[in-house]
Amino acid sequence: MVSNEKTTGEGAGHGISFGEAFRVWMRVALLSFGGPAGQIAVMHRILVEEKNWISESRFLHALNYCMLLPGPEAQQLATYIGWLLHRTAGGIMAGGLFILPGVIAIMALSYIYAAFGNVGFIEALFFGLKAAVLAIVIQAVVRVGKRALRNRIMIALAAIAFVAIFFFNVPFPIIIVGAGVIGYFGAKSGRPEFAAVPHGNGKNTAAVDSVLDELPDHVRP
Numbered sequence: 001m002v003s004n005e006k007t008t009g010e011g012a013g014h015g016i017s018f019g020e021a022f023r024v025w026m027r028v029a030l031l032s033f034g035g036p037a038g039q040i041a042v043m044h045r046i047l048v049e050e051k052n053w054i055s056e057s058r059f060l061h062a063l064n065y066c067m068l069l070p071g072p073e074a075q076q077l078a079t080y081i082g083w084l085l086h087r088t089a090g091g092i093m094a095g096g097l098f099i100l101p102g103v104i105a106i107m108a109l110s111y112i113y114a115a116f117g118n119v120g121f122i123e124a125l126f127f128g129l130k131a132a133v134l135a136i137v138i139q140a141v142v143r144v145g146k147r148a149l150r151n152r153i154m155i156a157l158a159a160i161a162f163v164a165i166f167f168f169n170v171p172f173p174i175i176i177v178g179a180g181v182i183g184y185f186g187a188k189s190g191r192p193e194f195a196a197v198p199h200g201n202g203k204n205t206a207a208v209d210s211v212l213d214e215l216p217d218h219v220r221p
Contacts, residue, residue: 016053018086018093024051025082025097032074032098034136039074039098041140044147047081048206054081055206060148068176075099153193157182 028046032039040063047053059081066076075098082094112119149155157179164170186194 014053014085016085018090021082021085021090022093022097025078025094028078029097029099029101032101034133034140036072036074037140037144038133038136040077041143043074043078043081044144052206053085056147058206063144063148151193153186153191 024046028039028043031042031046034041044056044059048056048059062080063073063077066073066080069076075095078098079091079095083091086093109122112122145158149158161175161179164175165172183194
């Protein structure tokens with residue numbers, strides 16, 4: 001079991017209390033519309049830009065890793081950041097709260113359908129939400145893409161991947177492996193476009209990076 005001291009802000013070394021994290025993760029969950037792209041953008045805006053709890057480079061590094069794992073990458077990213085801040089209890093809290101509003105909404109809609117069948121009001125509501133959700137997804141992709149695609153080579157790789165998967169139906173694992181191979185050999189060749197960005201770079205160092213030497217072993221690289 002993880003002691004309570006290790007999950008509090010004081011015990012973890014970054015000063016972010018478990019209660020404050022609970023409120024922030026609940027806010028993230030309630031604002032997460034538009035599927036994974038929208039959810040990731042909400043986490044980036046709140047955790048990186050607003051709260052400065054995690055550096056942008058560490059956020060994008062974790063996102064890249066979660067994209068390789070099977071399952072929902074947005075929830076995995078939330079679980080990772082929660083664990084980064086408050087160990088196992090933080091990961092369970094962040095991952096659980098992340099899906100809680102969706103579970104409640106699905107249960108409510110299922111009850112309405114089971115009790116009343118097709119409801120014209122609900123159908124009209126979802127029809128009207130289509131355009132709004134599309135706008136949220138596009139804005140999220142552009143927002144995260146501006147930070148992840150730092151140079152022309154990365155933009156070109158993203159464009160090629162889009163063409164391959166959209167027009168030629170290339171399987172997703174092949175695109176991931178191909179991009180990884182290109183990145184590996186690009187970094188080995190010393191190309192600056194493939195250089196990794198250190199965590200915590202910039203003037204405003206994130207909370208979990210500013211006290212890295214004081215953090216528990218589970219957070220150390």
